[in-house]
Amino acid sequence: MELRINQKTYQVDADADTPLLWVIRDDLGLTGTKYGCGLAQCGACSVLVDGNVVRSCVTPVAGVVGREVTTIEAIEDDEVGKRVVATWVEYQVAQCGYCQSGQVVAATALLKHTPAPSDAQIEAAMINLCRCGTYNAIHSAMQALAKPESA
Amino acid sequence: MNNPRFARTAGWLLLACLVAAGVLAWYVTRQPATPFAQESTASADPALVSRGEYVARLSDCVACHSLAGKAPFSGGLEMATPLGNIHATNITPDRDAGIGTYSLADFDRAVRHGVAPGGKRLYPAMPYPSYAKLSDDDIRALYAFFMHGVQPDKQANIPSDIPWPLNLRWPIALWNGVFAPTAPYAAKPNQDAVWNRGAYIVQGPGHCGSCHTPRGLAFNEKALDESGAPYLAGGLLDGWYAPSLRQDHNTGLGRWSEAHIVQFLKTGRNQHAVVYGSMTEAFNNSTQFMTDDDLAAIARYLKSLPGDPQRDGPPWQYVAADTRQDIPGAHTYATRCAACHGSDGKGQPEWMPPLAGATSALAKENASAINITLNGSQRIVAAGVPDAYRMPAFREQLSDTQIAEVLTYVRSTWGNHADAVDAKAVGKLRGHTDPASASPIILQMR
Ligand code: FES
Numbered sequence: 001m002e003l004r005i006n007q008k009t010y011q012v013d014a015d016a017d018t019p020l021l022w023v024i025r026d027d028l029g030l031t032g033t034k035y036g037c038g039l040a041q042c043g044a045c046s047v048l049v050d051g052n053v054v055r056s057c058v059t060p061v062a063g064v065v066g067r068e069v070t071t072i073e074a075i076e077d078d079e080v081g082k083r084v085v086a087t088w089v090e091y092q093v094a095q096c097g098y099c100q101s102g103q104v105v106a107a108t109a110l111l112k113h114t115p116a117p118s119d120a121q122i123e124a125a126m127i128n129l130c131r132c133g134t135y136n137a138i139h140s141a142m143q144a145l146a147k148p149e150s151a
Numbered sequence: 152m153n154n155p156r157f158a159r160t161a162g163w164l165l166l167a168c169l170v171a172a173g174v175l176a177w178y179v180t181r182q183p184a185t186p187f188a189q190e191s192t193a194s195a196d197p198a199l200v201s202r203g204e205y206v207a208r209l210s211d212c213v214a215c216h217s218l219a220g221k222a223p224f225s226g227g228l229e230m231a232t233p234l235g236n237i238h239a240t241n242i243t244p245d246r247d248a249g250i251g252t253y254s255l256a257d258f259d260r261a262v263r264h265g266v267a268p269g270g271k272r273l274y275p276a277m278p279y280p281s282y283a284k285l286s287d288d289d290i291r292a293l294y295a296f297f298m299h300g301v302q303p304d305k306q307a308n309i310p311s312d313i314p315w316p317l318n319l320r321w322p323i324a325l326w327n328g329v330f331a332p333t334a335p336y337a338a339k340p341n342q343d344a345v346w347n348r349g350a351y352i353v354q355g356p357g358h359c360g361s362c363h364t365p366r367g368l369a370f371n372e373k374a375l376d377e378s379g380a381p382y383l384a385g386g387l388l389d390g391w392y393a394p395s396l397r398q399d400h401n402t403g404l405g406r407w408s409e410a411h412i413v414q415f416l417k418t419g420r421n422q423h424a425v426v427y428g429s430m431t432e433a434f435n436n437s438t439q440f441m442t443d444d445d446l447a448a449i450a451r452y453l454k455s456l457p458g459d460p461q462r463d464g465p466p467w468q469y470v471a472a473d474t475r476q477d478i479p480g481a482h483t484y485a486t487r488c489a490a491c492h493g494s495d496g497k498g499q500p501e502w503m504p505p506l507a508g509a510t511s512a513l514a515k516e517n518a519s520a521i522n523i524t525l526n527g528s529q530r531i532v533a534a535g536v537p538d539a540y541r542m543p544a545f546r547e548q549l550s551d552t553q554i555a556e557v558l559t560y561v562r563s564t565w566g567n568h569a570d571a572v573d574a575k576a577v578g579k580l581r582g583h584t585d586p587a588s589a590s591p592i593i594l595q596m597r
Contacts, residue, residue: 017502017539039543040490055490058540060502127486 001065005030006074016062020054021045023061024071032072032101036129043128046102046109047071053109072101081108084145091141095132102128103138107145117146179324180270183263183333186287187255193298194291203296206289209356209445210282211437215239224297225249225306230276233370235313237274245303258294263335265327272323274311275331280375284336284355330371349452350377352445357437362386362393362429377456384462385514390584391428392516399458400466401513412450414501416441419531419538422500424509427528427542428519435532467508470566472496480560483553487545488561496565502540507565517572520558521580524549546585551577 003010005028014023019038024030024047033056036044040058047056048070075081084107094100103126110117110125117125122142130138207213216239218227225248226241243249250258253268260266265279273279285293311318336355338347353359354376364372365386374382385395385402395403404412407423414421416438426434438446460466472495485494488506492498496507506512511520527544530537545554555574562569582588 019539041543058491058503060499060539063499063502124482124485 001062003061003064003069004067005069006071007068007077012061014061017060019057020047020059020061020064020069021056024056024069030071030073034098034101036099036102041129042099042102043106044099044102046105046128048075048105048109051109051112053106070105072105075104075108078108078112080111084108084111084141087141087145091137091144093134093137093141095130095134099128099130099132100134103130103134107138107142110142111145117142119143122146178328179272179321181324182270183260183266185256185259187259187291190255190291193255193295195299196295199292199295200300201296203289203292203294204300205440206285206293206356207296208437208440209352210285210293210358211433212242213436214432215276216242221306222302222304224301225304226308227306229309232274232276232313234317235311237276237311237313238309239276240308241304241306242297243301243304243306244298245305248305248307249303250297251303253294255291255294258297259290262290262293264333265323265331272320272327274320274323275326275370278358278361280327280331280372281355281358281361283332283334284351286335286351286355289356326369326371330369332375345448345451346455348445349448349450352441352449353383353452357449359383359396362388362391363396380459383453383456384459385516387516387518389429390518390522390580392511392514392519393429394510394514394519395458395463396453397456397458398454399463400460401463401508402510403458403463404453405458405463406508409447409450409454412453413443413446416446416449417443418501419533420501420504423504425501425504425528426531427523431529431531435530439533464513464568467513467568468566469507472564478560480553480556480558483549483557484560487549488557491540496561496567506561507567509567512562512567513569515570517558517562517569517576518580520562521554521572521577522584524554524558525577525581526584546581551575551581 001012001014003012003023005024010028012023012027014027021033021035024033025035033047034044035057036042038057040055043055045055045057046053048054049059049064050067070078076085081104084104088094088100088104093103106126106128110122114121122139126138126142213223215228215230216224216226221227222243224242226239228239229236230239241249244251246252253261257268261273263279263283263285265273265275265277267273336351339350342350360372360375360383363383363386364374365381365384367373373379376382383396386393397403398405400406407421411421411423415424415426416434419426419434419439491503492506496505498505511523523542525544525546528542530541532538549557551574554577555572558572561567562572583590585591
């Protein structure tokens, strides 16, 4: 089947129900997207599909045929994604870093839909797990990004 | 008081009682008639044995008569009855532990009439009220399979824990007299061969009604074929709600085509639903092995059973969700459920089922919705391949209140219009479905 990932077209030979995460990491070697739980619980595997955040470990690959997938590798090609990464660096959010590609993707998706989210909206959207407990740093970075002047 | 009239009346009464007792004793220990009295040995004809294996698949014998890790058909599954717990028996051809000494006639009496050699009545946890409809040919084939296609195994039967006198079996004969059919399925001349084949499988070997037909006070299925309105109208069993298989728009198969039904029984999934709960076993062990023709026949028959708009409620239609996040349960849905089932409730068919328009989100009975949220789904193995996606269990992560709220949200969004779920109902099922609790659910009749 034919997949569009990070503005490139890939020919992939996989069963229809293969999780998108396996295809991205194992078949295409895009290993920036991480495997955490495989059960839609942690968010480490978050990618954008047509600008919406999805958990690729529970996304059958057949479901994204004909749609535009964006992974962490290309997130800075997106204006919003670029700002998110810059702010993440500025606030030194990452600790071990394992979950952060998913966090950045989730933040990008939120800000693309809601450029100036309220605290409640941030809290509702930024639900990925982080074993290092960088939640406060994530929240500070998000508050900075949510300020209209930083737009 | 030496009244001769009194003495005569008393005498007659006594005689009548004795005659009645005699008739009763005869009736409850009587050996039902069987057409196989003259056939003593099982044919080992490979074609017949493999035909019998297929009948065993249709009948899903393995579901109750086998335990994981034990020899096939060596028995053991514990089942609850209103009187106490019983265990499915060893039906391998072992001569001591199993049914190796059964003649074809003995086998027929057990399978179709619920009577073991010696006249002992089986508990109707064995679905002989359905198996009664099996054809003579299928019984002969099934017998050949159990005698020549199954390895004998020495596993001893486990006695029931039902106390005396409740463990006396003869009253079951009276139950049978009222509730169990005695004749094989007879084709309806006004229906075609496909419909009749479907009716035969659904009513007979498939024993679909054991779960999908509501039960009466005597734990009898309220109807055993399409002549009764309650037939396959949905039943509550073992903490799951087996939905209607009639043409009910919301809670039945009204929105399913014949092709959808075939796909569901063959692959375990279609655009409407994925098998879960008790149906997982029926799919893993039985329906996926049925031939395409038989599945098509089942679909044809089920599509002929009318729904009941009165029972089913106003027909569901998709309504885009109100995006307010302040409805209780909406946040839990967004964080726990939406990744698979979609924020629009439409799921990712056929892999993750939609919740918009789902039976569990429209049925009055909420047991299935609660149970799957607490305990997740079991492994679906289709054509030897385990499923890639499975509903996780949320019993450790969500409280009774959170589960009640999120299910209430699901049952009142996207056009779904079922009652709210009460946290107490969640708490109750949480207890019953915890094997370590004081009152775990033990499987009931199948
Ligand atoms: S790996 Fe996909 S959500 Fe955890």
